[in-house]
Amino acid sequence: MSTLIKHSVASILVLVFAIVFYIESLKLPETAARLPQVIIIVIAFLAVAMFVEAFIKRNKTKTANNEAEGEDIEKINVIRLLVFGAAIALYIFLINIIGYLIITPIFSFLTLMYLKATKLRIAILLSIGFTAFIYGLFVEFLSIPIPMGILA
Amino acid sequence: MNEIMSGLINVLSIWNLLALAVGMILGLFVGSMPGLSATMAIAILLPLTFGMDPATGITMLTSLYMGAMYGGSILAILVRTPGTPAAAATVMDGYKMTERGQAGKALGISLISSLVGGIVSGIVLLTVAPLLGKLALSIGAVELFAIAVLGLTIIASLAAGSVIKGLLAGSMGLLISFIGMDPITGTPRFTFGSIYLFDGISFVIALIGLFSIPQALKLVEKDKEVIKASKIKDKMLPSWQEIKALKGTLTRSSVIGVFTGLIPGTGGDTASWFSYNEAKRFSKQKNKFGTGHTEGLAAPEAANNAVVGGALIPTITLGVPGSSTTAVLLGGLMIHGIMPGPTLMTEHAEVTYTLLWAVLFSSIFLFVLGLLYTRLAVGVTKIPGKVLAPIIVLLCVIGTFAVNNSMVDVFIMFAFGIVGYFIDKLNIPVAPLVVGMILGMMLDTSLHQSLLIGDGSWLIFLQNPISAILLFIALISIFQSTPLFDKFIQLYNKRLRQDSK
Amino acid sequence: MLKVGLLKKSVGLFFLALILVLAACGNTEETSNAEGSNEESSDGGGEYPTKPIEVLIGFDPGGGSDQLAQLTQPYLKDYLGGSFANEYKPGASGGIAWTSIAQQTENDGYTITITPSPQVVTNYLINSELQYTLDDFDPIANVVTDPAVIVVPSDSEFDTYEDFAKYLEENPKGLNVSHSGVGGDDFFSLLRWKRQTDLDVEMVPYDGDGPSWQAAAGGDVDASFNNLGVVFSQIKEGNLKALALMSEERNEMLPDVPTLKELGVDVVAGSSRGYSAPKGIPEEAKQKLYEAFEKLSEDEEFKEQLKEVALPLDVKVGEEYADYLKQEEEVSSEIWEEVKHEYE
Numbered sequence: 001m002s003t004l005i006k007h008s009v010a011s012i013l014v015l016v017f018a019i020v021f022y023i024e025s026l027k028l029p030e031t032a033a034r035l036p037q038v039i040i041i042v043i044a045f046l047a048v049a050m051f052v053e054a055f056i057k058r059n060k061t062k063t064a065n066n067e068a069e070g071e072d073i074e075k076i077n078v079i080r081l082l083v084f085g086a087a088i089a090l091y092i093f094l095i096n097i098i099g100y101l102i103i104t105p106i107f108s109f110l111t112l113m114y115l116k117a118t119k120l121r122i123a124i125l126l127s128i129g130f131t132a133f134i135y136g137l138f139v140e141f142l143s144i145p146i147p148m149g150i151l152a
Numbered sequence: 153m154n155e156i157m158s159g160l161i162n163v164l165s166i167w168n169l170l171a172l173a174v175g176m177i178l179g180l181f182v183g184s185m186p187g188l189s190a191t192m193a194i195a196i197l198l199p200l201t202f203g204m205d206p207a208t209g210i211t212m213l214t215s216l217y218m219g220a221m222y223g224g225s226i227l228a229i230l231v232r233t234p235g236t237p238a239a240a241a242t243v244m245d246g247y248k249m250t251e252r253g254q255a256g257k258a259l260g261i262s263l264i265s266s267l268v269g270g271i272v273s274g275i276v277l278l279t280v281a282p283l284l285g286k287l288a289l290s291i292g293a294v295e296l297f298a299i300a301v302l303g304l305t306i307i308a309s310l311a312a313g314s315v316i317k318g319l320l321a322g323s324m325g326l327l328i329s330f331i332g333m334d335p336i337t338g339t340p341r342f343t344f345g346s347i348y349l350f351d352g353i354s355f356v357i358a359l360i361g362l363f364s365i366p367q368a369l370k371l372v373e374k375d376k377e378v379i380k381a382s383k384i385k386d387k388m389l390p391s392w393q394e395i396k397a398l399k400g401t402l403t404r405s406s407v408i409g410v411f412t413g414l415i416p417g418t419g420g421d422t423a424s425w426f427s428y429n430e431a432k433r434f435s436k437q438k439n440k441f442g443t444g445h446t447e448g449l450a451a452p453e454a455a456n457n458a459v460v461g462g463a464l465i466p467t468i469t470l471g472v473p474g475s476s477t478t479a480v481l482l483g484g485l486m487i488h489g490i491m492p493g494p495t496l497m498t499e500h501a502e503v504t505y506t507l508l509w510a511v512l513f514s515s516i517f518l519f520v521l522g523l524l525y526t527r528l529a530v531g532v533t534k535i536p537g538k539v540l541a542p543i544i545v546l547l548c549v550i551g552t553f554a555v556n557n558s559m560v561d562v563f564i565m566f567a568f569g570i571v572g573y574f575i576d577k578l579n580i581p582v583a584p585l586v587v588g589m590i591l592g593m594m595l596d597t598s599l600h601q602s603l604l605i606g607d608g609s610w611l612i613f614l615q616n617p618i619s620a621i622l623l624f625i626a627l628i629s630i631f632q633s634t635p636l637f638d639k640f641i642q643l644y645n646k647r648l649r650q651d652s653k
Numbered sequence: 654m655l656k657v658g659l660l661k662k663s664v665g666l667f668f669l670a671l672i673l674v675l676a677a678c679g680n681t682e683e684t685s686n687a688e689g690s691n692e693e694s695s696d697g698g699g700e701y702p703t704k705p706i707e708v709l710i711g712f713d714p715g716g717g718s719d720q721l722a723q724l725t726q727p728y729l730k731d732y733l734g735g736s737f738a739n740e741y742k743p744g745a746s747g748g749i750a751w752t753s754i755a756q757q758t759e760n761d762g763y764t765i766t767i768t769p770s771p772q773v774v775t776n777y778l779i780n781s782e783l784q785y786t787l788d789d790f791d792p793i794a795n796v797v798t799d800p801a802v803i804v805v806p807s808d809s810e811f812d813t814y815e816d817f818a819k820y821l822e823e824n825p826k827g828l829n830v831s832h833s834g835v836g837g838d839d840f841f842s843l844l845r846w847k848r849q850t851d852l853d854v855e856m857v858p859y860d861g862d863g864p865s866w867q868a869a870a871g872g873d874v875d876a877s878f879n880n881l882g883v884v885f886s887q888i889k890e891g892n893l894k895a896l897a898l899m900s901e902e903r904n905e906m907l908p909d910v911p912t913l914k915e916l917g918v919d920v921v922a923g924s925s926r927g928y929s930a931p932k933g934i935p936e937e938a939k940q941k942l943y944e945a946f947e948k949l950s951e952d953e954e955f956k957e958q959l960k961e962v963a964l965p966l967d968v969k970v971g972e973e974y975a976d977y978l979k980q981e982e983e984v985s986s987e988i989w990e991e992v993k994h995e996y997e
Binding site for chain 3: 172191192194196198199224289290292293294333335336337338339340343345347348349350351377416417421470471472476480485486487489490491492493494495556557558597601604605607
Binding site: 108 | 189317541553
């Protein structure tokens, strides 16, 4: 994706964010709304400025050096990134339902295997060991509650 | 004088030395885990101290506080995962050093800086605490507003690359900090009907998301390793020469740390950014900041440990907690039947002076035990990034849950993580966002309080000498960061040269 | 291979460190747990409690509720023959914890909560988003009541409440007065006082009791409506002057400070802290808990400890506590209706 497209998407998202917050601020008493509204307007202005900046920069690089961009971007393994991100989301979603003790070793084992991080034996050891370690530290030693899910 | 001596003898008893050691180990450990904070650890361990002599119990907890302040930096330097909010500024130059394969050296400098900060604050506590205590009370809403404005000028100097992006990140941080109950009107702001947002977005949680999750994602996105493993023999302790070069930064940052700690409502998180900014202002190599520069690492590290002593000043002289951690410490004193308040220095002198010495001695324990713990921790850089990534995620999730015992916080943390990843990709600096979040509420609340006090007149900020001076400094800072300033300097230099001719 | 070896080593060391830490501190914890269970079996009488009672605290560790928990539980544990486990669930001024008590936790007597009043009622009166009311609770017992107090800076021109009131009669809204935040107990004490006296002041909200009195001590505001337990040591040391107390009677620790009642202003207000359970816990558990609090109110050592931290004991058990909370709800809701429009 070109820098310009990235920046325009970001600018639009920030503008949407600003608009949502501005609408919400209209419900507030005047004292509570004053400073946030000033800042929201500044944000909206800066979002537009960011887009303009990216636009000007692109024109400059176009005239100066056509292919400067491609070089510094190392190839990113998008699929791996997406799978890992989705795994985290799933883990967070399931931890409250199934419980920390069951889902954590599964998550760490599967991600370690998928990322080809270590050998099978070490992945097993690591996922069980780490789960036990955190459990011992939080629950047994510090008595901080963790999500127990179905084991509660 | 007598009390000072008996305090010294007290702290040197076997039990108290042991308490210092145990507290330090716990503090280092708790501090290095994202989500676990000194405040939480002290609250949890409080019941354990019931059986102890009050002085021993408090000694242990103080040592824990000191340890956690350093502990937070360990993973901040090694894997860009600050363990405590106070270590966020440490990431700026600390992690850059790790990327260059200088993890050991970075940890060594951070340890030395913490030691200096701790010792300076310990000495201040023992000598001039009663004098400074009154100062804490004189900081009112008007002065706080000026401090917040001055703090916001940091954003301009942190906006590396693009000023527009820096300001945008800073304003977003401010806006995010407004989420939650507005203390002036008592109405929930931007909570979108959810009671889970009534208290706003917890700073720790946003921080874990913004720094750690993007880091985990970055560790897996490429095939190449991100971090160069540091050489086994990478010397940890900096040479005397290097320490001497940091002399100015360390002293300045320690003083900033003590004063920031002194002010109720500001703590290590604020102090580290202030001192980072000042270090940059006074440095001869401004453009090296943010690239793994030792001054940029030493400044926040010295400051956040100096906060410990600073925050204890109003705590022991007035019974006013200087930070959230000292608030829990005060609670601990109460459980031991010691009424916190101005009588601490007189009626409970024995416990109080033991506590004061404990701050000084805990710095020494910090150095010795910290060195051992850090040697262990450097091993983290040898763990392959793809193994580290899932572990970072696990730590973040469970650490975030622990903060408020809430699953909603975990969702928020993850959302911040995703946003943080894309922010990085767009080269929008994260630091201004963090500074905005720290200062937003302080700015808004103190502004409205001041206006109420001053019958709605904005002149109140100029009539108050402290705030007028601070606002003037802020104005200069803004001027300094504009291109106009460079022109001005050039002009001035030219004039000088002409004059000498 | 080298990498894996090193990894193993560092993981191993990590565990070793953990075990050391556990060994150092785990011991003490284990012994205290063991003690708890011994008492349990030796007590023998009733069945309840057979496992630790969880106390849900809706505020951060170190706050007023936590303080009450830490102060009372060592005694309650013995009287009840069981143990306690505190769980902190801060958020929405206690609202998150109380909503979970009302909607989620089981009413088996093994989960109770700390309810500071008037906060526990004013909270949902002010914020319609909160989905709980007093009817979702079985109030167990109130333990302490910290009376409201009017304090002024030590160098203030006002030495008595009469001076203060007279000045305000001549200069309506002529003074800035701090309180601990909109919806807090001091906010309501202040409103109650304003309603009774027809005097008016500029109300300046701060974030909690501490910042509120500090604003007065530092001269930012002219007076602060606060709580005695919070400012007692400051009064004693001369950082603040107390003008009037809002309790039924004078306090023995400050015998020279009059009550508003004596001065002809009929306001009794303050901040109370007690324990409540979710609605409908088993009768046996209820009676056992009542009994424990009755015994606590007689405990000389406990009384002594409260005195040291300047918190007046005010034990109200069962029905009496429930009535008290109902009354607080009525008064607060009346006052809030009157001033509501200013805050929306």
